[in-house]
Amino acid sequence: MRGIVLAGTASGVGKTVATLAAIRALDGAGHAVQPAKAGPDFIDPSHHERVAGRPSRTLDLWLQGEDGLRRNYARGEGDVCVVEGVMGLYDGDGSSTAAVAEALGLPVVLVVDASAGMESVAATALGFRAYADKIGRDIDVAGVIAQRAHGGRHADGIREALPDEIAYFGRIPPNDDLEVPDRHLGLHMGDESPLPDDALDAAAEGLRVDRLVDLAREPAGAPDPPQAVAPTADRPRVAVARDDAFRFAYPATVERLRERATVEPFAPVAGDPLPPCDGVYLPGGYPELHAAELAASPALDDIASAAAEGTPVLGECGGLMALAESLTTAEGETHAMAGVLPADVRMRDRYQALDHVELRATRDAPTASAGATLRGHEFHYSTADAASDARFAFDVERGTGIDGDRDGLIEHRTLGTYCHVHPESGAFDAFLDGL
Numbered sequence: 429m430r431g432i433v434l435a436g437t438a439s440g441v442g443k444t445v446a447t448l449a450a451i452r453a454l455d456g457a458g459h460a461v462q463p464a465k466a467g468p469d470f471i472d473p474s475h476h477e478r479v480a481g482r483p484s485r486t487l488d489l490w491l492q493g494e495d496g497l498r499r500n501y502a503r504g505e506g507d508v509c510v511v512e513g514v515m516g517l518y519d520g521d522g523s524s525t526a527a528v529a530e531a532l533g534l535p536v537v538l539v540v541d542a543s544a545g546m547e548s549v550a551a552t553a554l555g556f557r558a559y560a561d562k563i564g565r566d567i568d569v570a571g572v573i574a575q576r577a578h579g580g581r582h583a584d585g586i587r588e589a590l591p592d593e594i595a596y597f598g599r600i601p602p603n604d605d606l607e608v609p610d611r612h613l614g615l616h617m618g619d620e621s622p623l624p625d626d627a628l629d630a631a632a633e634g635l636r637v638d639r640l641v642d643l644a645r646e647p648a649g650a651p652d653p654p655q656a657v658a659p660t661a662d663r664p665r666v667a668v669a670r671d672d673a674f675r676f677a678y679p680a681t682v683e684r685l686r687e688r689a690t691v692e693p694f695a696p697v698a699g700d701p702l703p704p705c706d707g708v709y710l711p712g713g714y715p716e717l718h719a720a721e722l723a724a725s726p727a728l729d730d731i732a733s734a735a736a737e738g739t740p741v742l743g744e745c746g747g748l749m750a751l752a753e754s755l756t757t758a759e760g761e762t763h764a765m766a767g768v769l770p771a772d773v774r775m776r777d778r779y780q781a782l783d784h785v786e787l788r789a790t791r792d793a794p795t796a797s798a799g800a801t802l803r804g805h806e807f808h809y810s811t812a813d814a815a816s817d818a819r820f821a822f823d824v825e826r827g828t829g830i831d832g833d834r835d836g837l838i839e840h841r842t843l844g845t846y847c848h849v850h851p852e853s854g855a856f857d858a859f860l861d862g863l
Contacts, residue, residue: 429462429501429502429504429506429507429508429509429646429647430507430508430509430644430645430646431464431501431508431509431510431511431532431534431644431645431646431647432450432508432509432510432511432534432535432536432537432640432643432644433466433511433513433525433528433529433532433534433535433536433537434446434447434450434510434511434512434513434536434537434539434573435513435516435517435525435526435529435536435537435538435539435569436513436515436516436517436525436538436539437516437517437538437539437540437541437552437556438515438516438519439515439516439519441539441540441541441575442539442541442575442576442600442606443512443513443539444472444475444512444608444615445575445600445606445608445623445631446539446573446575446600447463447472447476447510447512448475448476448479448623448628448631449600449628449631449632449634449635450510450573450632450635450637450640451463451476451479451480451510452479452628452629452631452632453632453633453635453637453640454508454510454637454640454641455479455480456632456637457637457638457641459506459507459508459641460505460506460507460508461480461482461506461508461509461510462480462482462485462504462505462506462508462509462510463476463477463479463480463482463484463485463509463510463511463512464476464484464485464486464487464501464504464509464510464511464512465484465485465486465487465511465512465514466487466488466511466512466513466514466523466524466525466528466529467486467487467488467513467514467515467520467523467525468486468488468490468491468784468804468805468807468848468850469486469514469614470675470676470677470678470712471613471614471615471616471617472484472512472614472615473486474617474618474619474675475608475615475617475618475622475623476512476618477618478618478619478622479618479623479628482505482506483679484679485500485501485503485504485509485679485680486500486678486679486680486850487500487501487511487528487532488522488523488528488805488850489522489523489527489528489531490522490523490784490803490805491523491784491803491804491805491849491850491852491853492850492852493852494531495651495652496850496852497528497531497532498531498532498647498649498650498651498652499651499652499852500680500852501532501647501651502647502651503680503683508640508641508644509644511528511529511532511534513525513528517536517538517556517567517569518556518559518563522783522784523784526560526565526567529567529568530565530566530567532647532648533566533645533647533648533649534644534645534647535568535570535643535644535645536567536568536569536570537570537571537572537573537597537640537643538552538553538556538569538571538572538573539572539573539575540552540553540572540573540574540575541575541576542574542575542576542577542582542586542599543575543576543577543602546582546585546586546589547585547586547589549572549574549586549589549590550572550586550589550590550591550594553569553571553572553590553594554591554594556569557569557593557594569594570594570595570643571590571594571595571596571597571639571643572586572590572594572595572596572597573597573598573599573600573635574586574596574598574599574600575599575600576600576601576602577599577600577601577602578601578602579599579601583599586599595639595643596636597635597636597639597640597643598634598635598636598639599634599635600631600634600635601630601631601634603627603630603631605623605624605626605627606623606627606628606631608621608623609621612758612779612809613714613779613807613808613809617675663688663689663690664688664689664690664706664707664860664863665689665690665692665703665704665705665706665707666685666689666690666691666692666705666706666707666708666709666860666863667692667693667694667702667703667705667707667708667709668682668685668691668692668693668694668708668709668711669693669694669695669696669708669709669710669711669727669747669750670693670694670695670711671695671696671697671698671718672697672713672714672717672718673696673697673713673714673715673717673718673721673722673746673750674696674710674711674712674713674715674746674747674750675711675712675713675714676711676712676713676744676745676746676848677709677711677712678850678851680850680851680852681711681850681851681856683851684851684856684857685709685856685860688857688860689706689707689860689863692704692705694727696721696722696725696727696728696750697718697721697722697725699721699724699725699726699727700725700726700727701726701727701730702726702727702730702731702734705734705739706739706740706863707739707740707741707742707859707860707862707863708731708734708735708739708740708741708742709741709742709747709859710731710741710742710743710744710746710747710750710751711744711746711747712744712745712746712747712848713745713746714746715746715749715750715755715765716749716755716757716758716775716809716810719755719757719761719763720761720763722750722755722763722765723763723764723765728750728765728766729766731750731751731766731768732766732767732768735751735766735768735839735840735841735842736768736840738840738841739841740794740841740842740859740862740863741768741794741841741842741843742794742795742842742843742844742859743769743842743843743844743845744844744845744846744847744848744849745806745807745808745845745846745847745848747844748769748773748812748837748844748845748846749765749773749810749812750765750766751765751766751768751769751837751842751844752765752766752767752768752769752771752772752773752812752844753765753767753769753770753771753772754772754773755773755774755775755810756772756773756774756775757775758775758776758777758809768839768840768842768844769818769837769839769842769844770814770815770817770818770837770839771812771813771814771815771818771830771837771844772812772813773810773811773812773813774810774811774813775809775810776809776810776811777809778809779807779808779809780808780809780810780811780828781806781807781808781827781828781829781846782806782807783805783806783826783827783828784803784804784805784826784827785803785804785805785806785824785826785827785828785829785835785847786801786802786803786804786824786825786826786827787801787802787803787804787822787823787824787825787827787829787835787836787845787847788800788801788822788823788825789801789802789821789822789836790820790821790822790823791819791821791838793821793822793836793838793843794841794842794843794858794859794862795843795849795855795856795858795859796821796822796854796855796858797858801825802822802847802849802853802854802855803849803853804845804847804848804849804850804853805847805848806827806828806829806846806847806848808846812830812837812846814830814831814837818837819837819838819839820834820835820836820837820838821835821836821837821838821843821845822834822835822836822845822847827847828846829845829846829847830845830846835847841862
């Protein structure tokens with residue numbers, strides 16, 4: 429599967445819109461497009477999936493390692509992969525867009541905000557290309573997409589200013605309909621606030637799709653074979669919460685669970701009870717927006733009963749919040765949650781943590797044995813006030829965790845963390861081994 433990376437000069441320059449326009453343009457030219465996202469984000473990929481019609485792959489060196497990143501790329505479907513970058517091209521010490529592009533050997537198209545510049549767009553692109561040599565990185569900044577650029581003299585000026593080694597891949601005109609609303613944690617999800625089809629079609633028309641196809645290349649290096657899955661006579665059943673409150677699960681996570689278990693989706697917000705199962709996975713999401721519905725759902729009582737009986741339960745971020753004693757929303761309303769973990773959660777008006785994370789297990793836990801390390805990601809606006817006698821499974825080597833030093837509240841065989849992990853970490857295999 430050939431691929432290209434669309435990278436920004438900084439956050440907020442319109443990478444997501446450019447990516448969606450490229451997906452639409454390639455699809456219109458008859459290509460099967462596999463979207464992907466550099467970094468640990470869950471929200472931008474939801475917009476990718478809505479336009480491409482297939483789940484977006486997560487590509488993050490911190491979460492996956494180089495071999496895992498290549499394996500995850502190789503699991504994609506299609507003939508052209510469009511990778512949206514994270515922040516600016518070189519930003520991020522854990523896994524920058526540049527590092528992802530270098531690991532895969534894919535060319536980079538720089539998305540530049542051209543709303544107030546012409547020749548400066550060329551100067552910016554040339555600087556980003558030269559910077560790779562300065563830091564000794566093998567990164568091919570091959571061209572630009574001019575974001576928010578008008579046609580006529582504006583577009584001509586940008587194109588004529590570019591040096592021969594930097595190609596012009598088209599422009600995306602300014603259009604208020606190409607703005608996705610945002611809230612805490614980022615943009616609205618793709619199925620909540622999709623870009624209008626006519627605006628996206630107009631953006632796609634401004635891209636030189638033939639040049640994008642010619643630029644795309646196969647990734648460098650063959651991926652390692654997939655991790656072996658031990659055969660089991662009786663597949664365990666894992667209940668996975670999937671609704672508006674629990675939306676943040678990597679496609680690779682669900683794939684891994686399905687390789688080794690029977691996945692039973694259920695929707696607590698809709699009032700679904702917990703299905704019969706051997707384990708429960710509560711992904712992250714927006715429980716704070718649906719706290720009243722969750723409090724009234726039979727699923728939380730069912731989960732509390734299952735946890736008390738020893739059923740393994742894993743809650744990540746939003747899942748941790750649902751497993752707590754209570755959740756107080758940004759509006760100050762307090763709702764009872766499952767009450768499995770001894771903590772009260774409260775929403776705050778600014779984010780409390782945003783980082784790649786490394787945890788060291790201080791005891792055996794559902795996702796790691798004592799002494800093992802896990803790498804993940806955290807981004808949340810809530811705080812969890814844990815009881816004085818609460819037990820924690822992890823010391824935080826990097827990140828914030830629950831109290832700055834520890835993460836992973838544990839009770840019975842239930843674990844709740846602010847950390848999201850990828851299946852390449854081995855955490856979900858460990859969880860399944862314990863069922």
